[in-house]
Amino acid sequence: MNELVHGALYGTLIATAILSTIAMGIWFERKFAGRMQQRLGPTIVGPAGLLQPFADIIKLLQKEDIVPRDADRGLFDLAPILAVVCSLGVAAVIPFSPSIIASDLDVGVLWVLGIGGLMVIPTFAAGWGSNNKFALLGAMRAIAQSVSYGVPLVLAVLVPVVLSGSLSISGIVAWQAQHHWFAVWPIVPGLPAFVIFFLAMLAESNRIPFDIPEAESELVAGITTEYTGAKFTLFYMAEYVHTLVGSALGAALFFGGWDGPFAPGLHWMVLKTLTLFVLIYWVRWSLLRFRADQLMRLCWTWLTPIGVALLLVSAAWVTFGGTN
Amino acid sequence: MGYFNDTAKALRTTMVNAFREPVTQEFPLVIRPRAERFRASFALPDDEHGEVACIGCLACERICPSRVIKMKSGGKKDSPVTGKKRAYIDEFVLDLSACIGCELCVQVCNSDAIVMVRQPEVPAFAREDLVLDMEKLRANAKLKTASWGTGTRLQEMQEPPKAEKPAVAKASPATETAPAPAPAKETV
Amino acid sequence: MTARHLPLVDEGALPYEHPLYETLLSIPGLSVVTAPLDALLTWGTKNALWVFPMATSCCGIELMAAAASRVDLDRMGTIIRATPRQGDVMVVAGTITVKMAPRVKLLWDQMPEPKWCIAMGSCAISGDFYRDLYPVVPGVDTFMPVDVYIPGCPPNPEALMHGLLRLQEKIGLRREGKLTQAEYRPGLLDLTKPRVGRLGDVTRDAGLSDAQLEDVSDMTRRDLAEESSEIVPRAEPVREAIASSSQEIEALLRDDFGVTEFPKDAAPLVSRGDHRRLAHRLRALGYAQLIYVVATHFPAKKTDPERFEVAYALRSIGRKSTVVAWRVALAADETIASIVGVFAGADWQEREQFDLVGVRFEGHPDLRRILLPADWSGHPLRKDYAADTAHPPWR
Structure with missing residues (x-):
């Protein structure tokens, strides 16, 4: 019972914190993207354009809710909700400090991979339910991409698991706090594993340079082609939540999570998460979109073999006692 | 390997740009400098005696490729200022909604009676609001800055170069007032 | 084939009002909240x-x-x-x-x-x-x-x-x-009243009806099946030496196609029956690229009846862009043989000429309008076509 209350309380807190970070994240992305292109970004709405995300959301909620005539109503309505749930669900097992964690699952890594992998379902529900050729094509691309990049993602996540001997994310973070951050030492499986994790996470959340599922020049807007107003808002949010939670996961698995000197754990965790978040936007606004075949080639001929090799190296590291 | 180099290059470029001064000119507050011959709307300026310069010769109406100019000649009268006989117009309508800004009407005008101005018209809520009548065109001549081109100048420019021929200079009030500061509103 | 007209305005549509709207408005002091x-x-x-x-x-x-x-x-x-x-x-x-x-x-x-x-x-x-x-x-x-x-x-x-x-x-x-x-x-x-000058009040051609169009395409498919053996494959080597000089071309036209006049300022006129054979022949001679198909409409005058002219031009890529052009004269009701079987590139060009001028190309596999909407009537590049013809409901 105590655990339930704890989970509900912290879960709500973390979810609220994430969603409010998202609003600022949208503002930050537009400002940052603007500066990268030597523009200003939002300036007119509110001081320094700070109120821009709120104006966007207020506007989107007022828009007409269009459901295409031949759409699969159930799937069409369910998809955006599922998308937010799946992307927020991952946050449940991520420790933001030694005590701030919604649910300290023993198999946290499995939960993350499972719930993260479920994103395929809302994606395809949206594509199929819209009854729109662009949406369906986008959904099919997204699934091909998610399923493929799931493999290097799992391999990369397994490296910290093997090194620390724990499937619980708070266990992994605690291990790192005791010894070293995995991105720092052992550097050979650690840092490359983080790079693979980072790329696979970008691909899983359909971000540039892996955003072929919603390539505007080819597919109008991919799976969200038929979504208006509030439902589109949910998809929009889910994308940002996915990115933010992915950053938090990367920080926890490879950069020691809440571990850091001088300041409380929460500060460090937030700092690391936001750094990765910024890194994602930096990549997003710098690179071009991959072609579908290049995307698959990168996954299957580079990331997956390297991932397997890294897993073997980390197994060898543990076996031959290089642990400490 | 080329991929990695290019990726690093792209990331470097964007990050360097992010710390540069943005080139954005904040439009309603700052007006971007424009070329000398920039033009957007029309005006009917006065002649040197303070009367409307247009004599209703129909040259602009005839040459307009979009056929947006319509005028009604007022016939010859004695000028109240100079006392000499000259032609006047009663009505002059220019439909900006179909104008292509080719400046041909300005070019054919022998009396420099129609000029283009640098400030555009305000985007309208109704199509009729874009029809410039005599009143509006006269007001434009007073409120807005004339563009470089006048009939005299444009015709001079088109003539084959003849060293001995003196320029047919006509004083144009529109061009004399050209450097006057533009009103802040509706200015581009 | 017929274009589906979208309704311009939804006549029956009224602004939507929730049933509770009036009730809500009647609550006193509500505007303090709603404003x-x-x-x-x-x-x-x-x-x-x-x-x-x-x-x-x-x-x-x-x-x-x-x-x-x-x-x-x-x-x-x-x-x-x-x-x-x-x-x-x-x-x-x-x-x-x-x-x-x-x-x-x-x-x-x-x-x-x-x-x-x-x-x-x-x-x-x-x-x-x-x-x-x-x-x-x-x-x-x-x-x-x-x-x-x-x-x-x-x-x-x-x-x-x-x-x-x-x-x-x-x-x-x-x-x-x-x-x-x-x-x-x-x-x-x-x-939008007629403001553009027009040639005369000649009754305009209403274009082909759907049935006629069906007929034309049926005919062409059959013809193509029969003639497919004639089609010169793209990679086939040139069998005869390229006639590079205009004298040689003239000789060919004079001897084999019975052309007698070679005007200085225009391409030679080839008879309607020989035109397709000429295209074959020139292709075999190495003129492998079709440059243009252009049809011109000549309206009826006092002495001449209405007629059309279709001009073709071919280019030999191998021989420093030697160009051969010829014309075919047609009476108002005559059709011309399509050369799609000889030059695949003629497909869209002939469709365009059919669309804009109204020349019918016999043997064309897919003679439909290409630039104008399918429900258009008339052919705009005819001289008797008024440039400001209305096309309801869009103009």
């Missing part, structure tokens, strides 16, 4: 105008420039979305033709309410100086509501931003109930 809420909602709507670009010509470039660094529409929260479902403002930037208009209307109908339309530039506002021509819609406000008109040809990026600021103003006014509706005036179409 700030309405202000908030209006503020949100005004400050996040996402643009759905309907860019068809040069104004589209200015639209792109407006989103770029110098003007930066993102400052006022305007971003460009590729799907109509997520746009608030449709910026119609460019000439809308009769063929494009149904698509614009469809995309407009796909946008969710509340939505606005900006007509950017002279073409979108009034059709510009194309407004009297047969394929151009004289202003988008003739078939859909327009909120803001931005004059210019094209308006510069700042003018577009000015237009968006004006739109914000209008949204505020409309929320306050001061300004009611967008401009939507199909009545303007009635004002």
